[in-house]
Amino acid sequence: MFKTQKFKVLLQVTSLAFVLGVVLNLFLYNSSVSSNIRKTLSRDGSGSLSRLISDGDDAQRRFPKALIIGFSKCGTTALRAFISLHPDIVSPLEEVRFFTLNYTKGMEWYRLKMPPSTKSQITIEKTPFYIMDREALERIREFNSTIRLIISVRDPIARLQSQYAHTFRNVLDPDDRPSFKAWCQGNANSDHVVRFVDYASHISAVYDLFHKSQVLVLSEEALEMDPLSVMKEAEAFLGLRASFTKYDFVFNQEKGFYCFNMSSPNYPNIINSVKLSESGCIGGGKGREHPEVDEDFFQELVKAIRPHNEHLFSLIGKRFDWDNFKES
Numbered sequence: 001m002f003k004t005q006k007f008k009v010l011l012q013v014t015s016l017a018f019v020l021g022v023v024l025n026l027f028l029y030n031s032s033v034s035s036n037i038r039k040t041l042s043r044d045g046s047g048s049l050s051r052l053i054s055d056g057d058d059a060q061r062r063f064p065k066a067l068i069i070g071f072s073k074c075g076t077t078a079l080r081a082f083i084s085l086h087p088d089i090v091s092p093l094e095e096v097r098f099f100t101l102n103y104t105k106g107m108e109w110y111r112l113k114m115p116p117s118t119k120s121q122i123t124i125e126k127t128p129f130y131i132m133d134r135e136a137l138e139r140i141r142e143f144n145s146t147i148r149l150i151i152s153v154r155d156p157i158a159r160l161q162s163q164y165a166h167t168f169r170n171v172l173d174p175d176d177r178p179s180f181k182a183w184c185q186g187n188a189n190s191d192h193v194v195r196f197v198d199y200a201s202h203i204s205a206v207y208d209l210f211h212k213s214q215v216l217v218l219s220e221e222a223l224e225m226d227p228l229s230v231m232k233e234a235e236a237f238l239g240l241r242a243s244f245t246k247y248d249f250v251f252n253q254e255k256g257f258y259c260f261n262m263s264s265p266n267y268p269n270i271i272n273s274v275k276l277s278e279s280g281c282i283g284g285g286k287g288r289e290h291p292e293v294d295e296d297f298f299q300e301l302v303k304a305i306r307p308h309n310e311h312l313f314s315l316i317g318k319r320f321d322w323d324n325f326k327e328s
């Protein structure tokens, strides 16, 4: 009898020790997961810790559910940066170029390029060259046929000027670089130039592969003039809760475009995931001076490009009132 009681006590003590051990282990495991997340975040700075912790510890690197696929020189950097203000968006700082240059590195390589996110957040990646590459678009469809795609377009002549300014950004002496006209005609022959700004042909390829409802086409001009409206459009398109406000953006006279308002409640969401100047503007050589275009060549470009613009407007069912194409 005495022996049985002793055995029971022993059994109870052992069970208690076992339960305590399990609880302690779970606690240690959880704190190590949290500290791993913290370390990951502080190392790559690619997400807001407070956002993740407040949403529980389900943070992990997840594949993008939305992509900004083009067009280069159409405000895609500002677009990605502004969207990242949203508390339910995370996005890698750099262009990953997975579906073009890095495809052979494999899906796991791609996933590990993404910042940690919670289940309720959406990861967005921007690589503006995807849209110019049919094979990349096919790979995206194979990756996720229901993915959301965001495309920004711009006045085609302004885009060409922006590309020229970017190409020769390090050639300071004008004698050392071709004129804008020579660059358009030589470096890239006229057909090539028209193809570069023929948004319709590239967007048609997107519509061949994805349902139109998965694709949002925005304009760089709208983003420049009224980022809040563009962000609200993107927010609705991505099915996000309404979080953008007029306090998120401030117009910077010196830069000539909207920058981040560092006092807005959403501002902490982009710290470390966007490269900013001290004034809260997007750096990286945006807003370079555009080259002059000689009048005859300008008219030639307008004539060659206008039909492609009309094709674009009928394809996407919306018009852009581009300065260089206004009928006088």
Ligand SMILES: Nc1ncnc2c1ncn2[C@@H]1O[C@H](COP(=O)(O)OS(=O)(=O)O)[C@@H](OP(=O)(O)O)[C@H]1O
Pocket (backbone or CB within 6 Å): 071, 072, 073, 074, 075, 076, 077, 078, 128, 161, 162, 163, 165, 220, 223, 224, 257, 258, 259, 282, 285, 286, 287, 288
């Ligand atoms: N708010 C804000 N901040 C910074 N930049 C802005 C903004 N809105 C539009 N833009 C215009 O974006 C143009 C650069 O486009 P991208 O970012 O797509 O260029 S890139 O392809 O990634 O190099 C760049 O064009 P350029 O002015 O020709 O340099 C910017 O004018």
